[in-house]
Amino acid sequence: MYMKPRLNVIWNEIYCKRCIICVEVCPVQALAFERDEIVERPGCIRCYQCERYCPDIAIEVMDEEKR
Amino acid sequence: MIDRSYKKLLKLNRFPHTWCPGCGIGAVLKNVAIGLKELGWNEQNTTVVSGIGCSGRMAGYMNLDAVHTPHGRALTAAEAIKTVRPDLNVIVLSGDGDLGSIGGNHLLHTFRRNPDITVFCNDNEIYGLTGGQAGPTTPEGTKTITSPRGEHHQPLRLNRILTAKSPCFYARTTVYHVNHFKTCIREALLYKGFSFVDIISDCIELNGRRLGFKTAHQMFKWFDERFHIVEGVRDHLENDELGIVKKEAEVEVKAEAKTEVEGKLEVLIEGLKLLTLEELKHFDGTNGKPIYIGYKGNVYDISASPLFQGEKRMRCHIAGKDLTRDIETAPHGEDLVYHFPMVGRLKVKAEAEK
Ligand SMILES: Cc1ncc(C[n+]2csc(CCOP(=O)(O)OP(=O)(O)O)c2C)c(N)n1
Ligand code: SF4
Numbered sequence: 001m002y003m004k005p006r007l008n009v010i011w012n013e014i015y016c017k018r019c020i021i022c023v024e025v026c027p028v029q030a031l032a033f034e035r036d037e038i039v040e041r042p043g044c045i046r047c048y049q050c051e052r053y054c055p056d057i058a059i060e061v062m063d064e065e066k067r
Numbered sequence: 068m069i070d071r072s073y074k075k076l077l078k079l080n081r082f083p084h085t086w087c088p089g090c091g092i093g094a095v096l097k098n099v100a101i102g103l104k105e106l107g108w109n110e111q112n113t114t115v116v117s118g119i120g121c122s123g124r125m126a127g128y129m130n131l132d133a134v135h136t137p138h139g140r141a142l143t144a145a146e147a148i149k150t151v152r153p154d155l156n157v158i159v160l161s162g163d164g165d166l167g168s169i170g171g172n173h174l175l176h177t178f179r180r181n182p183d184i185t186v187f188c189n190d191n192e193i194y195g196l197t198g199g200q201a202g203p204t205t206p207e208g209t210k211t212i213t214s215p216r217g218e219h220h221q222p223l224r225l226n227r228i229l230t231a232k233s234p235c236f237y238a239r240t241t242v243y244h245v246n247h248f249k250t251c252i253r254e255a256l257l258y259k260g261f262s263f264v265d266i267i268s269d270c271i272e273l274n275g276r277r278l279g280f281k282t283a284h285q286m287f288k289w290f291d292e293r294f295h296i297v298e299g300v301r302d303h304l305e306n307d308e309l310g311i312v313k314k315e316a317e318v319e320v321k322a323e324a325k326t327e328v329e330g331k332l333e334v335l336i337e338g339l340k341l342l343t344l345e346e347l348k349h350f351d352g353t354n355g356k357p358i359y360i361g362y363k364g365n366v367y368d369i370s371a372s373p374l375f376q377g378e379k380r381m382r383c384h385i386a387g388k389d390l391t392r393d394i395e396t397a398p399h400g401e402d403l404v405y406h407f408p409m410v411g412r413l414k415v416k417a418e419a420e421k
Pocket of ligand 1: 119121122123138169189195196197
């Protein structure tokens, strides 16, 4: 299983179906969909909204300790 | 930190699952798994049954014993499992077409027999797997592949049908209102009896696109416009409301019995006892004592009530207490109390005056 680490969120490329719900629910627009990838921009407030709405368990907000 | 142990209940080796990008079924699967995990239900004590359709695939992704039944027969299989193994928790994960149209007959009769199973219905208002035909819950006027000029017929109002008798548990929620969704799942799993959670979900590929939505999130916003959450436990839900309907078993008082009790009332008035709240506490039905409750300064003997049947408490009502305030806030009226013989008066006021 290959996961790409980002600043705050882990995105699982294999599970992701690119429905971009996460990009749209993010209240601070910290996620973007660019060149078939979900990329994280600075500004994540760790609200877990993307993780709660993802139907494919493809995105996870990293726990505070692991950062 | 959030708890991700629910993943143990999912067959992650089969992921990514088969549903379209943005399909609400994934959210249903995930939230049900979270709900089961929170209650500690696992492969030891839980079975999941599902029917046919996109939503019917859900059971296959659960790390639990699962039955994939013929179209519409999920409820029959679930009821059979529950009858043979009452110790198992049985949940049904299926679609609106599967439960409401092809399995509509079973839905009515399973509801009538009230077995202790929990049904999660992924209500995407369409037949998903077969290509987006109008289903039993498709709203009137919706354009689908089989109704290009808008559906003529009225949808099946599950909120009316499944709350028509008591006891019943019916909850409606959407995949967008996640907190409400989780509460409904929890309440439904904990409810003893037939509980049905109607989850308004999105079929973006075959329904959403035709309706003009570009992404699943736009459909979520549309759900937010169409529905609003109502607080608390209700006895019915309007067509645009999200909430929980829970009704307890009705107390059937026959017309004949009523007159008899009324006759008794008059006779008893002469021999009334004066009881303080302390004395009232003794009459809680233990050791063969009668069950008394206080109401508006009077004491009633409710031993005959089928609801208290040798129990100290009937849900929120406790025997041997002044229930004036409880009954005022209860969903039923005070007339329930007046069916029982009055045996005395409460000495609360007299004490207060002293
Ligand atoms: C006896 C029988 N009749 C018809 C079908 C065709 N069929 C397969 S799935 C389906 C509709 C399922 O709709 P729903 O339960 O709403 O699930 P969804 O796909 O929308 O999640 C139908 C009619 C079938 N498989 N078996
Ligand atoms: S057809 Fe509709 S219900 Fe079936 S997986 Fe695709 S979006 Fe979901």
